Amino acid sequence: MIAPRRPTKAACREAEDALLVGAADGDPTARVRVDRHLGHCPACQAIKQTLQQTRADLRAAAAPLDDVHRARLLARLAPAIDEQASRQAAVAARRSQPSGARSLRWIGTAGALATAAVAAALVAGLHRAPAPYPRATDAIVIRQTPATTTIDGSATAAGQPPAAPAAPSPAPALIVPYRVIAEHGAASGRLRREARARHDRLVDQSFQRLQTPPDTTIRARVGERMRVTLVGGTDVSILSAVDDVLDVGLDAGTLVADFVHRRTGRLRIHSPGAVTEVVGTLFSVEVRGQQSRVSVAHGRVVVQPSDGPPRVVSAGQSWISGTPHVEDVPAQTAALLAEHDAAIRPPAPAPAPWTITPSFVPVAQPAPAFEPAPVAVAAIPAAPVKPAAVVAIVQPRALIAAPAAPEAIYRDAESAMRRRDWLAAQRALERLVGEGAHGALPDVARYELAQLAIRNGDDARAARWLDALLTSNGEPALREPARFLRCELRGRASDAAEARRCWEDFRRGFPTSGRDAPAL
């Protein structure tokens, strides 16, 4: 019998190279030689074992994500992506401005500085009681009807002073507090100076319905949560404000708005062909004839077309009523959204490229006839805003991007689950659902609660959580596992016909599901 040769250093080096960098891969002779060496060299076998162990350890550390974890991570990511998208849109809009517009930015800067100075003076109490609005030959007069306040381009009749400003309505209304604006360059230097001089005399104006002439842009707010920019000839009205749901009608023109989400409350824009439901976002609705275009800068809105199922319009998307597809937000609308976004942000890095137009002087009107339900007054307060509010704008962006408490609650639940403290986990998850937070986290919590209930043998409770999840129209990633679990529960409930129907629905709804085989 031939004794195995003593391993040489060269053979060990060759084997190590083969193990580490695959040096022998393309050479069958070398592979045989290395295999033979590995058979009798304990040092190289140790290296091999160490490498295999390292591989096993690190592969174990890379356990795949489950559905819940995946959805939760996406929920965490979504606001950051939205923020990034709106920032990119703002940059793109700035770049797409014509060079002439860019060169006029200094005018905007000067206007903003003057506005800020005026506002500061007002805050400091230097402001005297406002005089009645001046009459000017180019003024636009607000003409009022019982339920409608109209702004048109007719000239003021000489010698007819406008009525005294009315007290701001406590009910939700369109408040035009500070800026009446036009596209940059629309006014000459003299007119801009006049407008600035006149600006400190503007006070809040409340409207239940507002019609604006073409070629004007008006910023307004509704309560403390919604800020709007009305572009062109708009016809906008407050329809109702009941149970924390604010209904706004838009019959013509373009409305760009941001709506700050809080625990409760929704905003619905009724326009021809669509009802757009908003929870918290920056979006626009444009009306052209009998069609509406809904565009979203960040966040998401649910649109209920008049002739079909509801659909979601996400950030960067635009949808026209009566058409099946979404498309990218058109450049012009993106610019409007970016401009509105920049204007509502308090520490505006670059002033908005607009200037105050002298051609619009609002004239006050008596309190509007429309009286919303009292409950809405509490839900969406419309506190009077002094002209100084021009520099004290609420920070909707900060509110939207604030660190989410639901995330912290979910982390609590997660660590409780790690400790196997199921009761604490359940409490935290129930709290998360009860908070009524926006996003995927409540759905994730519902799914976890269903699983906890199954663990406790309470199938009925699990079914309730799953039903709540499935009817919430929330996180799509969870719909498939939730439906699967729901069918399993139906099967366990010994309701064969119901279970069969459920599985059939599941297979129809998710034909490419990885769970298709067990469903079958």
Add this chain to the structure above:
Amino acid sequence: MTEASFGLRGTFAVLDLPAWTLAMARGGSPATRPLLALAAGSDESLVARAAGGDRQAFDDLYRRYVDMVWTRLGRLLGPDPEREDLLQQIFLELFRALPRFRGDASFRTFLYRIVLNTASDHLKRRRRHPRPIPDEELEQLVSADLSPEARAVERQRLAATFALLDRIKPKKRIAFLLRVVDGLSLEEISELTNSNPAAVAQRVRHANRELTALARRLAAQQKDRP
């Protein structure tokens, strides 16, 4: 595929390339694959839509690749409590970088590069401020079937392994793990890390040598202890 059924390559299942690397090798730029690019839901079409601001397309990309990114991060970093934050950072970076994606490499390669850069930066930070891996993270890697004593021993072994890996430089660690754990070829690693195959091979060898030396030193220290 069993370990006894073939020679060196088979013995090291680590050298069996995952399916996606083959796809990457077969791939090419979208320009050379127009039909594929036209296919609804292909990477290229999703990337193009996402780069144009379509959030739904980006969400689809996320759902398609989140598992891959999560797994790669796990293999490169081990059980790191900051892995979720890094995953978020990677997708945010991807969103920013999408408009710059020219299609020279496949989207997977593009994304994998972002993963590697993020992991590398994180490893550099972690080397400067080392933190022990929490026990609960290690606990999840240990089989539940073992006895409590065996679990404790296994936890210690894992902690030592990850501590040793943390001692070597991120560049070497990444090359070593891509080769040994992910089973990529030197050429693939060099494409991902923007270096040449010879340099990658050197890094892998150095990493192994350093790990061996560190492990020996650790074993000697443990032997010396009373």
